[in-house]
Amino acid sequence: MRAFDADFAVPAGYLNTPSVGIPPTPVAAAVAEAVERWRTGADRPGDFDEYVTRSRAGFARLLGADPADVAIGASVSQLVANVAAALPAGTRVLAAEGDFTSVTFPFAANPGVTVTEVPLEELPQRVEGHDVVAVSVVQSADGRIVDLPALRAAAEAAGAAVLLDATQAAGWLPLDVTWADWVVAGGYKWLLAPRGSAWLLVRPDARERTRPVAANWYAGENPWATVYGLPLRLAGDARAFDLSPVWLAQVGAAAALEYLGGLDLAQVRAHNTGLADLLLEKLGLPPRGTAIVALDADPGRVAAAGIVSGVRGGRVRVGFHLYNTADDVERVLRAFE
Known part of the structure; x- marks a missing residue:
């Protein structure tokens, strides 16, 4: 159709x-062509940098953000872990009851963090007394949408940081979320990209509160100059939180996000x-x-x-x-x- x-x-x-x-069709064709190049030995690792650049820019454009503030990854939980692992002992996190566990488990896995769940509709009213709010913009189980303006106002009043998971929202719901400290999304649902593509928007003033838990060669300022040896030398922007890319997923994501960006x-x-x-x-x-x-x-x-x-x-x-x-x-x- x-x-x-x-x-x-x-x-x-x-x-x-x-x-x-x-x-x-163009997204599927782009991946199929990439598979054919792989099958025939026609690609070299550096050839995929273009697709990563395009997918990063496409996600940033979707949110009205700067590509320099976007990290690429493979899944929501992997990217959220960069935030959750950086929280100091005693941090109080507020979450929505029944939210998708890729949002909540990374925080619960930090032994120094206390996670409190409340009904989604009560979330903005319960921010006071918490340090971080982590919530899906659209609930996976039933489609309920968090009251973003109310959450923003409450978080600013309480001095709480906010992580938003836009996986069930990005691609169909116009979003004004660059005020949040972090915004994460997986690509294989409403963004029409292959599984293995995900992104994390990190507000510049939140970088120091984010830990590169999977620090790797691709997160370097110049990835091809950070493939061997110490010292640690990561990029000076959100690329410091990049995961080495899933190549075929990034090929499809680049095409998908450019298509969605035109709608x-x-x-x-x-x-x-x-x-x-x-x-x-x-x-x-x-x-x-x-x-x-x-x-x-x-x-x-x-x-x-x-x-x-x-x-x-x-x-x-x-x-x-x-x-x-x-x-x-x-x-x-x-x-x-």
């Missing part, structure tokens, strides 16, 4: 973007939430203004209706993205007949 100026080979009824996003995300949000709210309306439920919907439904009946979905917290989870249509809504409704 064709949607938002791109062709997608996605099957009808695919509503599992919160688990795995489907790339447009009007306000239109994407309207498309996605319009379909999600249409489904809720037809089920007699109130609109929620989010692309992810969690339903009390029989997973077997949903699958029998031709829907590819996920199950989270005992509920069927569906997500609407660029390539979904009203026909997908009708397919879900059949599971309730």
